[in-house]
Amino acid sequence: MNIIKSMLAATVITASLSTGASAEVRLGLDSANYEPFYSRGSDGEWTGWEIEIGDAICAAMKEDCSWVPIAWDGIIPALTAKKIDAIFGSMSITDERKKTINFSDKYYNTPAALVAPKGMSIESVDDLKGKKIGVQVSTTHSNYVEKYLSDGTEVKIYSDFNEHNQDLFAGRVDAIVADSLALAPFLESAEGSCCEVKMELNDEAVFGIGVGAGIRKEDTELLAKVNAAIKQIREDGTYDEIAKKYFDFDIYGGSN
Numbered sequence: 346m347n348i349i350k351s352m353l354a355a356t357v358i359t360a361s362l363s364t365g366a367s368a369e370v371r372l373g374l375d376s377a378n379y380e381p382f383y384s385r386g387s388d389g390e391w392t393g394w395e396i397e398i399g400d401a402i403c404a405a406m407k408e409d410c411s412w413v414p415i416a417w418d419g420i421i422p423a424l425t426a427k428k429i430d431a432i433f434g435s436m437s438i439t440d441e442r443k444k445t446i447n448f449s450d451k452y453y454n455t456p457a458a459l460v461a462p463k464g465m466s467i468e469s470v471d472d473l474k475g476k477k478i479g480v481q482v483s484t485t486h487s488n489y490v491e492k493y494l495s496d497g498t499e500v501k502i503y504s505d506f507n508e509h510n511q512d513l514f515a516g517r518v519d520a521i522v523a524d525s526l527a528l529a530p531f532l533e534s535a536e537g538s539c540c541e542v543k544m545e546l547n548d549e550a551v552f553g554i555g556v557g558a559g560i561r562k563e564d565t566e567l568l569a570k571v572n573a574a575i576k577q578i579r580e581d582g583t584y585d586e587i588a589k590k591y592f593d594f595d596i597y598g599g600s601n
Contacts, residue, residue: 374434432559451555479509
């Protein structure tokens with residue numbers, strides 16, 4: 346009799362798990378701070394524009410979500426290995442990445458930039474011959490440097506976005522290539538006052554059409570829910586309400 350009761354209890358538990366609330370959606374982002382998009386405070390909490398947008402998307406989907414920090418060069422493998430459910434960390438939508446994962450509709454788009462000391466004259470990429478250029482690993486920015494700037498230059502690869510900023514300030518590299526908006530806090534700092542944007546960089550084939558959430562190929566239901574949520578917060582004003590807290594321009598419509 347006890348065995349039968351145990352079997353029935355197990356059946357009830359299994360049924361409740363299968364029909365109850367959906368599991369928490371784990372959103373992956375770079376473990377290094379990437380202001381103003383996201384940064385982690387001393388209390389361990391993540392804040393920033395992309396965090397607020399991600400939370401708004403989760404609310405629109407009526408899903409509970411958590412933020413999972415992962416080293417950037419391992420974030421796609423973490424997604425495919427099901428350690429996270431979506432990449433929500435300023436990942437550009439590119440054809441190369443789409444070979445491995447799917448992307449949601451874009452939720453923002455800002456240009457890349459070449460930054461160098463104010464006293465350095467740079468009119469074109471040809472002026473970088475013989476220079477040392479810093480760039481973050483596994484990014485569209487590193488792809489751009491490899492395609493256009495590697496000939497005649499020394500390229501230094503960094504695992505952390507903030508490390509190449511510090512090396513530029515210290516004079517260990519002559520220039521860096523990164524997202525123009527992510528570079529803004531550095532350029533506005535005392536250390537970053539040494540440097541300036543020399544040019545914006547545009548190549549849709551390299552930089553893609555904007556930033557979207559990376560999702561496993563088989564997770565078509567989650568992809569549809571994220572796209573519907575992006576559309577909802579764009580239409581109901583939530584997106585603009587969050588954006589105006591951080592930016593005085595249209596971050597959604599910017600071009601690469």
